[in-house]
Amino acid sequence: MFPELDLVILSRLQFALTAMYHFIFVPLTLGLSFLLAIMESVYVMTGREIWRRMTMFWGTLFGINFALGVATGIVMEFQFGMNWSYYSHYVGDIFGAPLAIEGLMAFFLEATFIGLFFFGWNRMSKLAHLVVTWLVALGTNLSALWILVANGWMQNPVGAVFNPDTMRMEMTDFLAVVFNPVAQAKFVHTVAAGYVSAAMFVAAISAWYLLRGRHLDIAKRSMAVATSFGLAASLSVVVLGDESGYLSTEHQKMKLAAIEAMWETEPPPASFNVVAWPDQEAWRNAFQVQIPWVMGLIGTRSISKEMPGINDLVASAQRRIENGMRAYAALERVRANPDDQVARAEFSANWQDLGYGLLLKRYREDVQNATPDEIEAAAFDTVPQVMPLFWTFRVMVALGFYFIGFFAFAFWLVSTGRIENSRRFLKIALWSIALPWVAIQCGWFVAEFGRQPWVIEGVLPTFYAVSGLSVLDLVISLLVFFVLYTTLAIVGFRLLLKAIRKGPEEPSGASADAPGVQADPAMLTAH
Known part of the structure; x- marks a missing residue:
């Protein structure tokens, strides 16, 4: 048993490592794409060259970040076949569809128009280039949509049934998968968090320039855009996060109970644990x-x-495990005799609890003969680790409210013309640059760790989904990924720092803020 458990832990650790590295770059890509579109829209409407310079400068940082996001993201999809082969076999018909659409439509749309964004400045009209920039933003967010549709289905598997003849989950309603309420809530919450990240990134770098008295014209305008965009985004994150919590009450009761350290069912209206020690x-x-x-x-x-507590949810899981045993026994009879209609009818009545029956595979192969002690142990396995979930969630929420206060105050400073002289706040802005990423990583930890022991909620246990690799294979690949991704992150951060230290190119000749001024060709080719 222990080598198998080690295999599961290492497989989860490797996927977590690659996913968390990848999601360093994704939020900034999501948010900067829209900020670029906003800045270029102002340029097209006013004709002021400074807004073009702003778009090109922040576009350079966007391009570096986008390249790193692509490099770290491609590997993740291959892991489904390498490390999670039974998962890919079991639900590939459903999970593969949104991933394929993401690759064929959103990713190619995004990549194509990014090329036009960087190389089309002198070859396209202002309006045509603006359309390209908005399509970059659209493609970037469409890419996130399809990934989150796939992930949302793992949290709330709808529009699919288990086929006892193929031994796989099969899609029955594509629209139900796409418009899964959990997926849609995750999408808007995730992209809003990305907008907060980009707003903080732009605000922090602008604050750095203001503190050093460099590029003041661009820094002040960038700060104005970032604070207004960030305030709207941070308010959206809290509202949309509340919607995600409400959906968890319907679809992931155990996760919500663990997040709140709610051991007993709370009578209405339930109290909120501000702090606790589970x-x-x-x-x-x-x-x-x-x-x-x-x-x-x-x-x-x-x-x-009322809000169900962990103890009552464990009792509910035990009943579902017993139903899952019936489903598993009926499935075995169907496999032995496909014409056994009685077995098929019994399976159809209980198949939705088959995943709970598979939890018993940790304890014995013949699931249908599990003992009461094994059933009880499997039921307790449905409880994730409460302590890390409880506190990680509260760190995320606390940061969410900090961002609202930060951007509201920054918006007031910008609106009243005081931002340039508020050195203490500018230092706070600079040191806050990493906080949105802390909040986002906490959010993903809550979403994925809180779903355990399921890789697909209520359908497929995590330990049952891994490939038959050796522990040594995983240790070697984990080390390789760690070294490779760390190297990529260091290279990427150095490139970003180099571009930030250099700053936007200064205009030559006439005033940078004058309408209709033509940029120096050297400035254009530098980007």
Whole structure:
């Protein structure tokens, strides 16, 4: 058993490593693409050359970041076949569809128009180039949409059934997969978080220039765009995150209970644990500070619905495991005799709990003969680790409210013309540059770690989805990925720092803010 568990842990660790490295670059790509479109729109409407210089400067940073995102993202899709082969076999018909669309439509749209963005400045009209820039932003966000449709299906598997003849999940309703409420909520929440990241990135670099008295014309305008965009985005993140929490009440009750360290079912309206110290061995909180009603309002949108606790959810999981045993036994009979209609009818009545029956595979192969102790152990396996989920979620939420306060105050400073002289705030802005990424990584940790022990919620246990690799294979590949991705990150950060230190090219001749001024060709070719 232990080598198998080691294989699962290493497979999860490798995917987590590559995913978290990749998601260093994705949020900035999502947000900067729209900021570029906004800046170039101002240039086209006003004709002021400074807005073109701004677009080209931030576009250079966008290009570096985009290249690193592509390099780190391609490997992730190959891992489904390499490290998670049974997962790919089991749900490839559903999961593969949005990934294929992402590759064929969104990625190629994005890549094509990025080329036109960088090399079309002197070859296209202003309006045509602006259309290209907006298409870059659209393609970037479409790419995220299809990835999150795939991930949302893992959180809430809709529009699919298990076929006992092929031993696979098969899609029955593509539109249900695309318009899965969990996927749509994840998409808007994720892209809004990316907008916050880009706004903070632009604000922090602009603050650095203002503190050093460099490129003041571009820095002040960039700060104005970033603060207004960031304020709207940070407010959206909180609202959309609340919607994600509400959907978890419907589709991922155990995850929500673990996030809130809610061991017992809360009578309506449920209280919110502001701070607590979850003790998973004692199955209670060592201490907790609560706010009445808040969790009920967030989780149920009412004051009359109870919030199920971990203990009751474990009991519910135990009942579903018993149904899953019946489904597994019926499936075995169907495989032995495909014409056994009684077995097919019994399987059809219980197949939605087959995944719960597969949890018993950790304890024995003949699932249908599991003992009460094994059923109980499998039911307790449905509880994720509460402590890391509880505190990671609160770090994310605290940062979310910090961003609202930060951008609101920054917007006020910009609006009143005080931003350039507010050196203390500019230093805060500079040192806040990494905080959106901390919040985003916390969010992904909550989403993925909180789903355990499922790779697909209620359908396929994580330990059952891995490839039959050796532990040595995974250790070697994990080390290779770690070294390679760390090298890419260092190279990428050095390129970004070099471009930031150099700054935007200064105009020559007439005033940079005068309409209709032609840029120096040397400035254009430099980008």
